[in-house]
Amino acid sequence: MPKKEDIGHSLLVISASEQFDAIVKNSLKPGKFVTRDFIKNASLARRNLFERYYDIVIINSPLPDENGLEIALDAVEKCGATVLITVPKDVYADVTDAVTDYGVLVLPKPFSKDRMDNVVRFLIASTDRLRKMQLEIDKTNEKLEELRIVSKVKCLLVEREHMSEDEAHKYIGKLAMDNGVSRGRAAKGLLDEMED
Numbered sequence: 255m256p257k258k259e260d261i262g263h264s265l266l267v268i269s270a271s272e273q274f275d276a277i278v279k280n281s282l283k284p285g286k287f288v289t290r291d292f293i294k295n296a297s298l299a300r301r302n303l304f305e306r307y308y309d310i311v312i313i314n315s316p317l318p319d320e321n322g323l324e325i326a327l328d329a330v331e332k333c334g335a336t337v338l339i340t341v342p343k344d345v346y347a348d349v350t351d352a353v354t355d356y357g358v359l360v361l362p363k364p365f366s367k368d369r370m371d372n373v374v375r376f377l378i379a380s381t382d383r384l385r386k387m388q389l390e391i392d393k394t395n396e397k398l399e400e401l402r403i404v405s406k407v408k409c410l411l412v413e414r415e416h417m418s419e420d421e422a423h424k425y426i427g428k429l430a431m432d433n434g435v436s437r438g439r440a441a442k443g444l445l446d447e448m449e450d
Contacts, residue, residue: 262288263381264307266335268299268325269314274340277367278312281374296320303333309381313339315349323349326358336381338373340365400438407441410448 265287267278275292282290289308293299296317302308303325311329315322322339329335338359341349346362353360361373404426411422430440 262286263309263378264289265291265310265312266299266302266306266308266329267292267312267314268294268296268317268322269312270294270318271314274314277370278374280367281370286378294318296322296325300325300328303329303335308333308335309385310377311335311337312377313337315339315341323352326353327356330356330358334384336377336384338377400436400441403445404437404441407444407448410445414448 263286265282267275267290269275269278269292278292279290289306291302291306291308293302296319303311308329311326311333313322313326313329317325322341326337326339329337336359337357338361339349339353340361340363343362346360350360359373359377361369407426408419408422411417411425412419415422417425426437426441426444429444430437433440433443435443
Protein backbone atom coordinates (compact mmCIF):
# COMPACT_ATOMS: atom_id res chain seq x y z
CA MET A 255 0.00 0.00 0.00
CA PRO A 256 1.45 3.40 -0.94
CA LYS A 257 2.41 5.69 1.88
CA LYS A 258 0.41 8.86 2.35
CA GLU A 259 3.25 10.96 0.99
CA ASP A 260 3.51 8.78 -2.15
CA ILE A 261 0.01 9.62 -3.34
CA GLY A 262 0.02 12.16 -6.15
CA HIS A 263 -2.99 14.27 -6.97
CA SER A 264 -4.16 15.96 -10.12
CA LEU A 265 -5.38 19.53 -9.75
CA LEU A 266 -7.38 21.78 -12.03
CA VAL A 267 -7.69 25.44 -11.09
CA ILE A 268 -10.26 27.44 -13.04
CA SER A 269 -9.68 31.15 -12.52
CA ALA A 270 -9.30 34.33 -14.54
CA SER A 271 -7.29 35.96 -11.75
CA GLU A 272 -3.49 35.79 -11.69
CA GLN A 273 -3.58 36.87 -8.03
CA PHE A 274 -5.87 33.95 -7.12
CA ASP A 275 -3.66 31.53 -9.08
CA ALA A 276 -0.62 32.76 -7.15
CA ILE A 277 -2.39 32.19 -3.80
CA VAL A 278 -3.31 28.64 -4.82
CA LYS A 279 0.21 27.90 -6.13
CA ASN A 280 1.69 29.07 -2.82
CA SER A 281 -0.66 26.71 -0.96
CA LEU A 282 0.45 23.64 -2.91
CA LYS A 283 3.04 21.50 -1.19
CA PRO A 284 5.85 20.27 -3.46
CA GLY A 285 5.42 16.68 -4.60
CA LYS A 286 1.74 16.41 -3.71
CA PHE A 287 0.48 17.03 -7.25
CA VAL A 288 1.46 15.18 -10.39
CA THR A 289 -0.70 17.51 -12.49
CA ARG A 290 -1.38 21.20 -11.84
CA ASP A 291 -3.37 22.84 -14.62
CA PHE A 292 -4.51 26.46 -14.46
CA ILE A 293 -7.26 27.39 -16.93
CA LYS A 294 -8.86 30.81 -17.42
CA ASN A 295 -12.47 29.94 -18.36
CA ALA A 296 -15.15 27.29 -17.96
CA SER A 297 -15.37 26.18 -21.59
CA LEU A 298 -11.66 25.26 -21.78
CA ALA A 299 -11.82 23.72 -18.31
CA ARG A 300 -14.85 21.62 -19.26
CA ARG A 301 -12.92 20.24 -22.25
CA ASN A 302 -9.99 19.38 -19.95
CA LEU A 303 -12.32 17.66 -17.49
CA PHE A 304 -13.49 15.30 -20.20
CA GLU A 305 -10.01 14.66 -21.64
CA ARG A 306 -8.02 14.28 -18.42
CA TYR A 307 -8.55 13.02 -14.90
CA TYR A 308 -8.54 15.51 -12.04
CA ASP A 309 -9.26 14.51 -8.47
CA ILE A 310 -9.26 18.09 -7.11
CA VAL A 311 -10.86 21.09 -8.83
CA ILE A 312 -10.68 24.65 -7.51
CA ILE A 313 -12.92 27.29 -9.09
CA ASN A 314 -12.61 31.03 -8.58
CA SER A 315 -16.11 32.37 -9.27
CA PRO A 316 -17.28 34.20 -11.26
CA LEU A 317 -15.56 33.07 -14.46
CA PRO A 318 -15.49 35.09 -17.68
CA ASP A 319 -17.98 32.76 -19.39
CA GLU A 320 -20.18 31.54 -16.50
CA ASN A 321 -20.62 31.84 -12.75
CA GLY A 322 -18.80 28.55 -12.07
CA LEU A 323 -21.62 26.62 -10.41
CA GLU A 324 -22.37 24.46 -13.45
CA ILE A 325 -18.79 23.35 -13.92
CA ALA A 326 -18.47 22.71 -10.18
CA LEU A 327 -21.42 20.32 -10.32
CA ASP A 328 -20.09 18.72 -13.54
CA ALA A 329 -16.72 18.10 -11.88
CA VAL A 330 -18.41 16.38 -8.94
CA GLU A 331 -21.10 14.39 -10.73
CA LYS A 332 -19.36 13.40 -13.96
CA CYS A 333 -15.73 13.26 -12.85
CA GLY A 334 -15.95 12.43 -9.15
CA ALA A 335 -13.57 15.24 -8.23
CA THR A 336 -13.33 16.95 -4.85
CA VAL A 337 -14.37 20.53 -5.61
CA LEU A 338 -13.85 23.92 -4.00
CA ILE A 339 -15.53 27.05 -5.32
CA THR A 340 -14.64 30.50 -4.04
CA VAL A 341 -17.36 33.14 -4.32
CA PRO A 342 -17.95 36.77 -3.34
CA LYS A 343 -19.37 37.15 0.19
CA ASP A 344 -22.66 38.59 -1.06
CA VAL A 345 -23.58 35.33 -2.87
CA TYR A 346 -21.94 32.92 -0.42
CA ALA A 347 -25.19 31.82 1.28
CA ASP A 348 -27.03 31.22 -2.01
CA VAL A 349 -24.13 29.30 -3.58
CA THR A 350 -23.61 27.24 -0.43
CA ASP A 351 -27.30 26.34 -0.46
CA ALA A 352 -27.14 25.35 -4.14
CA VAL A 353 -24.02 23.14 -4.09
CA THR A 354 -23.42 21.77 -0.59
CA ASP A 355 -25.71 18.76 -1.08
CA TYR A 356 -23.49 17.74 -4.01
CA GLY A 357 -20.36 17.81 -1.86
CA VAL A 358 -18.91 21.05 -3.18
CA LEU A 359 -16.98 23.08 -0.62
CA VAL A 360 -17.64 26.85 -0.76
CA LEU A 361 -15.20 29.51 0.45
CA PRO A 362 -16.22 33.18 0.66
CA LYS A 363 -13.87 35.88 -0.67
CA PRO A 364 -11.77 37.56 0.44
CA PHE A 365 -9.79 35.01 2.45
CA SER A 366 -6.29 34.79 3.88
CA LYS A 367 -3.41 32.75 2.51
CA ASP A 368 -3.55 30.63 5.69
CA ARG A 369 -7.20 29.87 5.03
CA MET A 370 -6.39 28.69 1.49
CA ASP A 371 -3.54 26.55 2.86
CA ASN A 372 -5.96 24.86 5.25
CA VAL A 373 -8.60 24.36 2.58
CA VAL A 374 -6.08 22.78 0.18
CA ARG A 375 -4.95 20.44 2.97
CA PHE A 376 -8.63 19.57 3.60
CA LEU A 377 -9.18 18.84 -0.12
CA ILE A 378 -6.14 16.55 -0.20
CA ALA A 379 -7.24 14.71 2.96
CA SER A 380 -10.80 14.30 1.63
CA THR A 381 -9.53 12.97 -1.68
CA ASP A 382 -7.19 10.53 0.07
CA ARG A 383 -10.08 9.21 2.16
CA LEU A 384 -12.27 8.80 -0.93
CA ARG A 385 -9.48 6.91 -2.69
CA LYS A 386 -9.03 4.62 0.29
CA MET A 387 -12.76 3.88 0.44
CA GLN A 388 -12.85 3.20 -3.31
CA LEU A 389 -9.95 0.74 -2.97
CA GLU A 390 -11.80 -1.06 -0.18
CA ILE A 391 -14.98 -1.20 -2.29
CA ASP A 392 -13.02 -2.56 -5.26
CA LYS A 393 -11.40 -5.26 -3.09
CA THR A 394 -14.77 -6.23 -1.63
CA ASN A 395 -16.31 -6.44 -5.10
CA GLU A 396 -13.42 -8.65 -6.28
CA LYS A 397 -13.92 -10.97 -3.30
CA LEU A 398 -17.67 -11.13 -3.93
CA GLU A 399 -17.07 -11.96 -7.58
CA GLU A 400 -14.60 -14.67 -6.56
CA LEU A 401 -17.13 -16.13 -4.10
CA ARG A 402 -19.82 -16.06 -6.78
CA ILE A 403 -17.64 -17.96 -9.25
CA VAL A 404 -16.45 -20.49 -6.64
CA SER A 405 -20.05 -21.12 -5.56
CA LYS A 406 -21.19 -21.54 -9.16
CA VAL A 407 -18.39 -24.03 -9.88
CA LYS A 408 -19.16 -25.94 -6.68
CA CYS A 409 -22.79 -26.24 -7.78
CA LEU A 410 -21.73 -27.45 -11.23
CA LEU A 411 -19.34 -30.01 -9.71
CA VAL A 412 -22.09 -31.28 -7.41
CA GLU A 413 -24.57 -31.44 -10.30
CA ARG A 414 -22.35 -32.78 -13.09
CA GLU A 415 -19.63 -34.73 -11.27
CA HIS A 416 -21.87 -35.93 -8.41
CA MET A 417 -19.47 -34.59 -5.78
CA SER A 418 -20.61 -33.53 -2.35
CA GLU A 419 -20.30 -29.83 -1.60
CA ASP A 420 -17.34 -30.56 0.68
CA GLU A 421 -15.62 -32.62 -2.05
CA ALA A 422 -16.19 -29.83 -4.58
CA HIS A 423 -14.76 -27.30 -2.11
CA LYS A 424 -11.64 -29.45 -1.53
CA TYR A 425 -11.27 -30.11 -5.27
CA ILE A 426 -11.20 -26.39 -6.08
CA GLY A 427 -8.78 -25.78 -3.20
CA LYS A 428 -6.42 -28.54 -4.36
CA LEU A 429 -6.56 -27.31 -7.96
CA ALA A 430 -5.69 -23.81 -6.78
CA MET A 431 -2.79 -25.08 -4.65
CA ASP A 432 -1.42 -27.34 -7.40
CA ASN A 433 -1.42 -24.47 -9.91
CA GLY A 434 -0.28 -21.77 -7.47
CA VAL A 435 -3.32 -19.58 -8.10
CA SER A 436 -6.17 -18.23 -6.01
CA ARG A 437 -9.33 -20.27 -5.48
CA GLY A 438 -11.18 -17.75 -7.63
CA ARG A 439 -8.76 -18.13 -10.55
CA ALA A 440 -8.89 -21.93 -10.25
CA ALA A 441 -12.69 -21.82 -10.19
CA LYS A 442 -12.73 -19.47 -13.19
CA GLY A 443 -10.55 -21.90 -15.15
CA LEU A 444 -12.87 -24.78 -14.27
CA LEU A 445 -15.91 -22.73 -15.20
CA ASP A 446 -14.39 -21.90 -18.59
CA GLU A 447 -13.75 -25.63 -19.19
CA MET A 448 -17.26 -26.61 -18.12
CA GLU A 449 -18.91 -24.01 -20.32
CA ASP A 450 -17.05 -25.10 -23.48
